[in-house]
Amino acid sequence: MSNARTLPLLEPDGQGVVPCCPPLTERPFTAEEAETAARMFKALGDPVRLRLFSAVASHAGGEACVCDISDVGVSQPTVSHHLKKLKEAGLLTSERRGTWVYYRVEPSVLAAMGRLLTSPAAGPAGATTGN
Amino acid sequence: MSNARTLPLLEPDGQGVVPCCPPLTERPFTAEEAETAARMFKALGDPVRLRLFSAVASHAGGEACVCDISDVGVSQPTVSHHLKKLKEAGLLTSERRGTWVYYRVEPSVLAAMGRLLTSPAAGPAGATTGN
DNA sequence: ACAAGACATCGACAGTTGTCGAAACACGCA
DNA sequence: TGCGTGTTTCGACAACTGTCGATGTCTTGT
Incomplete structure (x- = not known):
């Protein structure tokens, strides 16, 4: 029913996808970036969904039947x-x-999510690594 | 006020912290792992919170005043x-x-979150890297 | 054609969440 | 001591979310 609501974290660009947002630690998110990225975090913000997602992501072949x-x-x-x-x-x-x-994960989305959270080699908040 | 509710994603272990969960793609999450990790994703699942978090994380010195x-x-x-x-x-x-x-990010938590999303070198779902 | 199984949609309902204004609290300063 | 400013807490309320049972749709096998 929807065709403009998918892939919020990435935008198709012909041959692949481009990430929507810089790493969280690079600069303050704009309202639009936050809206986009939050939609994805929200999707994983439920225990049942997280288990389902993990089950699919870890299943042999990268896909799993609902059953x-x-x-x-x-x-x-x-x-x-x-x-x-x-x-x-x-x-x-x-x-x-x-x-x-069968459900399967969108691998590039997973990568983009990781990039959001991985500090870009000594970012502003990553100066003190020793806690 | 609260002292048993903090740091859901990590558990203090004397000299540092240990991650609660394996990467999402390694194996299906247990109910308990999902509960823990979802709490964190949920916290970032709101645009306003994501902007606040990003603002703190990217602020010079790794900390920022509310103002x-x-x-x-x-x-x-x-x-x-x-x-x-x-x-x-x-x-x-x-x-x-x-x-x-002043608010500052918990760097180890950020790292743990990244680890959750980063596929562990050719995991079950990460075999095909080219989309 | 019919029945059975897998999955999706519908409608309803309780519980949670995001938001605000008002008020309380904490601190520095005169 | 009292005032002004920065921040948190409180109480209320609309909107959203997760859950279920019942029902619908799609596919396979008899």
């Missing part, structure tokens, strides 16, 4: 609801093959 | 509310010096 990962303590409609949220956030993609639906 | 970062489009009590949330999530610490209160 493989739906044992997270909530009902089946709730699992479906959360997978939809993760898809809307651009973290997962889904594909139906026969009876089953 | 330096409170221009994010919401009222001052709301800023205080969000800073409290970030503190409860273990992402920020605060210290009062005279009239002003």
Whole structure:
């Protein structure tokens, strides 16, 4: 139903994707950057979704059928609801093959998320590494 | 006020901290791991909080006075509310010096978050790096 | 065509969250 | 001591979120 709401953290640019935001420690986020990045953090901000995402991300082949990962303590409609949220956030993609639906992670998004949190080699806040 | 609610992502272990969770792609999170990690993602899942966090993290000296970062489009009590949330999530610490209160990031927490998202050298889902 | 299984959508509901203004608290200074 | 400024807490309220059971859709097998 939506086609302008996907992949908030990355923007397609023809042959790949470009990250939306600099590392968190580089400079203060603009309102727009924050809106974009927060959507992704929010998607991972629920324990059930995090388990589902982790289950997909760690599954052999990089993809998993819903039936493989739906044992997270909530009902089946709730699992479906959360997978939809993760898809809307651009973290997962889904594909139906026969009876089953397979979800897989968007690898570049995971990389972009890591880049957001990895301090860029002695950033302003990373000067004192010894805690 | 609270002393059992801080640093969800890391556990103090005498001389430093140890990460709570493996990378997301290593194996499915347990319910407990997910609960812990989700608390942190949730804290960054709000645009205002993300801007505040980024403002502190990128500020010279690794710390910032509330007065330096409170221009994010919401009222001052709301800023205080969000800073409290970030503190409860273990992402920020605060210290009062005279009239002003300074916030700084917990560097090890940032590192732990990055580790969560960085695939551990060709993990199950990281085999295909070229999208 | 029909039944069965896998998954998604719908509608409802309790609990949580973000926001504000008002008030309280902490500190420095006259 | 009292005032002004910076920050937090309080109380209230609308909006959002996670959850469920019931139902719908899609595919396979009989």
